[in-house]
Amino acid sequence: xxxxxxxxxxxxxxxxxxxxxxxxxxxxxxxxxxxxxxxxxxxxxxxxxxxxxxxxxxxxxxxxxxxxxxxxxxxxxxxxxxxxxxxxxxxxxxxxxxxxxxxxxxxxxxxxxxxxxxxxxxxxxxxxxxxxxxxxxxxxxxxxxxxxxxxxxxxxxxxxxxxxxxxxxxxxxxxxxxxxxxxxxxxxxxxxxxxxxxxxxxxxxxxxxxxxxxxxxxxxxxxxxxxxxxxxxxxxxxxxxxxxxxxxxxxxxxxxxxxxxxxxxxxxxxxxxxxxxxxxxxxxxxxxxxxxxxxxxxxxxxxxxxxxxxxxxxxxxxxxxxxxxxxxxxxxxxxxxxxxxxxxxxxxxxxxxxxxxxxxxxxxxxxxxxxxxxxxxxxxxxxxxxxxxxxxxxxxxxxxxxxxxxxxxxxxxxxxxxxxxxxxxxxxxxxxxxxxxxxxxxxxxxxxxxxxxxxxxxxxxxxxxxxxxxxxxxxxxxxxxxxxxxxxxxxxxxxxxxxxxxxxxxxxxxxxxxxxxxxxxxxxxxxxxxxxxxxxxxxxxxxxxxxxxxxxxxxxxxxxxxxxxxxxxxxxxxxxxxxxxxxxxxxxxxxxxxxxxxxxxxxxxxxxxxxxxxxxxxxxxxxxxxx
DNA sequence: GCAAGGTC
Numbered sequence: 266x267x268x269x270x271x272x273x274x275x276x277x278x279x280x281x282x283x284x285x286x287x288x289x290x291x292x293x294x295x296x297x298x299x300x301x302x303x304x305x306x307x308x309x310x311x312x313x314x315x316x317x318x319x320x321x322x323x324x325x326x327x328x329x330x331x332x333x334x335x336x337x338x339x340x341x342x343x344x345x346x347x348x349x350x351x352x353x354x355x356x357x358x359x360x361x362x363x364x365x366x367x368x369x370x371x372x373x374x375x376x377x378x379x380x381x382x383x384x385x386x387x388x389x390x391x392x393x394x395x396x397x398x399x400x401x402x403x404x405x406x407x408x409x410x411x412x413x414x415x416x417x418x419x420x421x422x423x424x425x426x427x428x429x430x431x432x433x434x435x436x437x438x439x440x441x442x443x444x445x446x447x448x449x450x451x452x453x454x455x456x457x458x459x460x461x462x463x464x465x466x467x468x469x470x471x472x473x474x475x476x477x478x479x480x481x482x483x484x485x486x487x488x489x490x491x492x493x494x495x496x497x498x499x500x501x502x503x504x505x506x507x508x509x510x511x512x513x514x515x516x517x518x519x520x521x522x523x524x525x526x527x528x529x530x531x532x533x534x535x536x537x538x539x540x541x542x543x544x545x546x547x548x549x550x551x552x553x554x555x556x557x558x559x560x561x562x563x564x565x566x567x568x569x570x571x572x573x574x575x576x577x578x579x580x581x582x583x584x585x586x587x588x589x590x591x592x593x594x595x596x597x598x599x600x601x602x603x604x605x606x607x608x609x610x611x612x613x614x615x616x617x618x619x620x621x622x623x624x625x626x627x628x629x630x631x632x633x634x635x636x637x638x639x640x641x642x643x644x645x646x647x648x649x650x651x652x653x654x655x656x657x658x659x660x661x662x663x664x665x666x667x668x669x670x671x672x673x674x675x676x677x678x679x680x681x682x683x684x685x686x687x688x689x690x691x692x693x694x695x696x697x698x699x700x701x702x703x704x705x706x707x708x709x710x711x712x713x714x715x716x717x718x719x720x721x722x723x724x725x726x727x728x729x730x731x732x733x734x735x736x737x738x739x740x741x742x743x744x745x746x747x748x749x750x751x752x753x754x755x756x757x758x759x760x761x762x763x764x765x766x767x768x769x770x771x772x773x774x775x776x777x778x779x780x781x782x783x784x785x786x787x788x789x790x791x792x793x794x795x796x797x798x799x800x801x802x803x804x805x806x807x808x809x810x811x812x813x814x815x816x817x818x819x820x821x822x823x824x825x826x827x828x829x830x831x832x833x834x835x836x837x838x839x840x841x842x843x844x845x846x847x848x849x850x851x852x853x854x855x856x857x858x859x860x861x862x863x864x865x866x867x868x869x870x871x872x873x874x875x876x877x878x879x880x881x882x883x884x885x886x887x888x889x890x891x892x
Numbered sequence: 893g894c895a896a897g898g899t900c
Contacts, residue, residue, distance in 0.1 A: 274899060299900060324898030337893065345894095357900085384898055442896075449895030457893080481895050597900075605899090785897065 266312040269372040270319040270410075271365065271392045273379040275300055276596075276603070277415070278321035281378055284420045285317065297360040299323045302368060310425055311374065311408070318368050319378075322361050326391035327352045329442050337454055345451040346867050350443060365392060366399035375407045377430060380658035383849070386431050387438035393430065413657045414612045436855035437845040443859055444841060445482050448866045452480030455870070456819075459877055460884060467797045467813040478815070479796055482838050483781045483789045485819075488798045489833030490774045492812045492820040494766040501762035507535035509542070511550065511712050512752035513705070515740040519751050522705055522712035528758065539755045542708030548750045552742045553711065554704035560717070562696040562733045564724040566652040567609045567661030568687050570783035571776045573680075576687075578769040580730050581679050582808060585772055585787035591676040592662070592684070600668045601684050605784045606659035609652025615660065618646060621692055623667050629682070630689060633727045637692060644723040649691040663688045690728035697721040703739050707750065714739060765802075765809035778835035779842050814891055818884040825883050826876040828869055837865075 272278040279301070282290050286305030293302040303319040334340065335348035354362060369375060375396050377389035389409060397404045408427035412420055456478040466472040508528035512519040529535050566572075570589070577588035592604035611617060624634040637646045649661075664685045672678040701716040716739040725731045742748060771790060775781050781789045790810075793799050798816035802809050812820075823832040831837045841862060847853040873880070 322898090323900065326898095328897090329895090331894095380898090388898065438897080445895045445897085447895090451894090453894040475893085477893055479894060483896065593900080782897070784899085788896085 282319035386434035693724035822880040
C-alpha cells in the first residue's frame with residue numbers, strides 16, 4: 266500500500282518524515298523549489314506496512330478572484346457582490362499542485378498533515394481537491410492527522426489515530442475569503458473612481474499618477490485606530506488640577522508622600538482641605554500604617570509573534586515587518602523555531618533544558634545559561650509560566666541552535682538576541698523584592714510613600730529591558746509615631762494629551778480586537794502606509810504613526826454618512842469572526858453567513874454611493890483646513 | 893490597479 270502525506274510547509278514535512286521514518290528516509294526533489302518529497306516506510310493502522318511519501322505545500326494552494334468578465338472597469342461595481350468566483354493559482358502554486366497530483370496518482374491513501382488551525386483545515390481541503398483530480402479514489406481514502414507539536418511520540422500517535430478533515434472549518438475560511446474579496450474589490454474600485462483623481466499625493470504632490478484607494482476589512486479598522494488617536498490628541502483640552510504634597514526628612518534627603526486623593530480638579534476644594542490640615546495639625550503628621558510584603562516581578566510569558574513584534578519595535582525601533590522578516594530568515598537558517606505563533610504555553614514534554622544547554626557557549630549569555638543549569642544559586646532553571654493561548658499548531662518562539670557570532674545581518678542579530686534572552690528569561694526565576702508602604706495622616710488626609718528593595722534580580726540579569734529598581738529607603742518610623750513634616754504644599758498641574766500612536770501600541774490594539782493575524786498584522790500596517798493613509802514620523806527618537814489628510818478624510822467621510830462603526834471600527838470584522846466560529850461549531854451555515862454579510866455590504870454600498878459627494882466634501886474640507 | 897490568509 267502507498268500513502269501520501271502532505272504538510273503545510275516543507276519544514277514540517279521534513280520533521281514528521283524524520284520521526285515516522287525513524288531516520289531511514291530518501292529525499293527527492295519536486296517540481297517546486299520550495300518542496301521536497303521524503304520516502305520511507307511506516308505501519309498505519311488502516312493499511313499495515315506502507316510505502317510513504319511525505320511532501321508539503323507552501324501555504325495556500327490557490328487563491329480567489331472574480332471571473333474574467335468582472336475585472337476592473339468591465340462591469341458595474343455593484344455586480345461585484347454577486348459575480349461568479351473562481352479559484353486561481355500562481356505559477357508557484359501550480360508547480361506545487363503538480364507535485365501533489367503526480368505523487369497521488371498511484372496512492373491508496375492520502376493523509377493531511379497541515380497545521381491544526383482553521384486555515385490549515387482549508388489548505389488540507391485544497392490539497393484533497395488537487396489530489397482527487399489525478400486520483401478520484403482518494404476522495405474516500407483521505408485521513409487527517411491531528412497534532413500540535415513535533416514531539417516524536419505525539420507525532421506517531423497522530424499517525425496511528427487519524428481523523429477526518431473538519432469541513433465546517435473549511436466552510437468558515439471560504440466564507441471569510443469570499444466576504445473579504447467582494448467587499449474589498451467593490452469599495453476599492455468605488456473609492457478609487459471617486460477620489461483618486463482628486464487627492465494629492467502626500468509623498469509627492471507633483472505625482473499625478475492615480476493612486477489606488479483601497480478598502481479592506483482589516484486595512485480600515487487599522488487606519489481607524491490611528492485616526493482615533495490623532496483626533497483624541499487634536500480635541501484634547503488640558504485641565505488644571507491641584508493636589509497636596511507633604512515631605513518628611515529622611516537623613517540628608519526628603520521623602521515625598523502622595524496624596525490618597527491624587528488630585529482634584531477644584532482649586533477651592535483643595536485649598537479648603539489644605540487649610541483645614543494646617544489648622545488642625547500644623548506641621549505634625551502621624552504614621553497611621555506601615556505595610557511590608559515580599560513582591561515579585563514576573564518573568565515574561567513564552568514568546569508569541571505579536572509580542573516579538575511589539576518588543577522589537579520598543580527595544581530596537583524595528584518595524585513589525587522588519588522584525589518578522591528577520592525572524593523568518595532565522596527560522597529558515599534553523600536558528601529559531603517557527604516565528605508565526607499565537608501559543609504562549611510550552612508543551613509539557615519539550616526538552617527545554619537541552620535548549621538552554623545549547624546556549625552555554627555563547628559569549629554574551631553563556632555563563633548565565635550555565636548558572637541556570639548548575640542549580641547552585643537561587644536562580645536555577647525553572648519551567649516557564651503558561652499563558653492562555655494555544656494555536657494548536659506551533660510552540661512559542663524559541664532558539665533552536667546557537668549561532669555564535671555568525672550573523673552578519675544587523676536585524677537578524679538583534680532579533681536572535683531578543684529571542685534568546687527572552688527564552689532564557691522564561692526559564693529563569695522571577696525577580697524578588699520587598700515592598701514597604703508607609704501611610705501618614707496629616708489632619709484628616711492620608712498620604713503614602715513606597716520603598717522597594719530588589720533582593721534577587723534573577724531573570725532581569727538576562728532580560729535587561731525589564732526595569733525594576735531599588736528605590737530610596739523610607740524614613741525609619743513606626744506606626745503611631747508623630748513626625749514633623751519637612752514640607753507641606755499645595756501644588757497644581759495640568760493633564761497632558763495622549764501621545765501619538767506607536768507601532769507597538771497599534772499591534773496591541775489590532776491583536777486585542779482580532780484585526781489580522783500573527784502573520785498579517787505587519788502587512789496591514791505596511792499596506793496603509795503604502796496607500797498613504799498614514800505616515801511614520803520621528804519625534805525625539807520615538808517613531809509615531811500619523812494619519813495623512815487622505816487617511817483622516819476616509820475615516821471622517823464614512824463617519825459623515827453614518828457608516829463609521831462598520832468601516833473604521835473593528836466591530837464588523839469582529840462580528841464576522843463570531844459568525845465564523847458559529848460556522849465551525851455547526852450553529853450557522855456558510856451560505857447564510859455569506860448572504861448576511863454581503864447584503865450588509867450591499868446596503869452600505871447604496872448609502873455610500875448616494876452620499877458620495879459628502880466623501881469628496883470631507884476630503885476637500887480637511888485638505889483646506891489642514892494646509 | 894482591487895482583499896486577507898497561508899508561506900518562501
